[in-house]
Ligand SMILES: [Zn+2]
Ligand SMILES: [Zn+2]
């Protein structure tokens with residue numbers, strides 16, 4: 148009798164649970180999408196007002212939010228990056244946009260026009276000897292002063308000047324069997340029983356001359372500064388650096404094709 152009374156309540160309880168849970172799920176999803184479209188509006192407005200740094204920061208926010216990004220977003224971001232002279236990043240996002248949307252993209256024509264506009268600056272970057280392939284200024288390596296080779300701690304002995312003797316495995320003694328098949332112990336000839344030898348690479352100086360480890364023998368270091376492709380350039384300190392935005396984030400982007 149009691150069971151008959153409880154059962155309907157139990158159903159009701161589960162129904163309520165489902166409703167509450169379902170609502171929570173929705174609550175998690177929709178503000179995210181709402182947030183993205185609000186940010187998109189803010190970013191495109193900033194672009195219209197010529198505030199590309201601001202637009203850039205907003206696009207970064209969209210990427211970092213991890214929410215699906217609107218399918219037109221890579222195009223707007225590419226335009227913004229072009230204005231900020233981040234041509235390599237711009238080209239990457241533009242490529243992504245065209246890959247994803249093809250000629251069906253709402254901004255297909257504009258995207259193709261941007262692609263043509265990018266040709267010249269990208270050519271300048273690849274022809275320039277003062278910047279890396281992405282157009283960022285290369286700095287002279289501070290460790291080797293651009294010499295590529297430098298005197299640094301010996302890697303063989305880890306700057307100890309000595310290495311363990313390999314013949315006696317650092318023991319200083321070697322064993323031999325005599326004619327009666329009995330083991331005899333001798334001082335290691337190679338290290339005179341010391342178990343260690345002067346490092347053959349640095350000859351005990353602790354230093355070796357070789358490829359600079361700071362710059363991997365290139366003589367220069369990467370920077371966050373956009374290159375002017377001229378011999379002299381004063382390097383300032385940038386407040387924001389987004390040089391790796393594409394490499395770090397783009398592969399994980401979820402594109403929202405139905406905004
Ligand atoms: Zn170096
Ligand atoms: Zn030895």
Ligand SMILES: [Zn+2]
Pocket residue numbers: 301302303304305306307308309346347348349350351352353354
């Ligand atoms: Zn050494």
Ligand SMILES: [Zn+2]
Pocket residue numbers: 271272275276277278279282374375376377
């Ligand atoms: Zn350059």
